[in-house]
Amino acid sequence: MKQFALLSFLFLVLITWSQAEDVAPPAVVTIAESLLKGIEDNDLKGFHSVCDAEMVTAIDAEALDEWNMLLSEAMLMGYQKEYLGKLSKTGKEMHLWRLNFDVKDIPDMLFELVTKAEKASALSVR
16 A cells, blocks of 8 residues: 555655646746747847847847748748746756757757856757
8 A cells, every 4th residue: 555655655756746847937928939039020129038148149130130031931820839847957948849840851959058147148940
């Protein structure tokens, strides 16, 4: 009986833990959506609105133009985001999404967002 109770408890913990990683925190979702919208619309002000000071300095109009040229056409045709989870290190969190484009010829991409203090501090799309 004790083994059954222990196994049931461990199963419940495992289910709870796995579900916790399936959903991004709402603040992080807002940041990610603002960044993606900024890339899609080539909106530097909207993009910068969720970035920390270092990222504002690093991503200028020219850099956003490049991302816009590479991604906006595919984004406008439609895509879904699938949250894959997060990695934590040194006070920062890296959140990972899969971008699945509606156009079959465009491969999935990995959207990596590093946040600190509820601001974007790094971003990679590959």
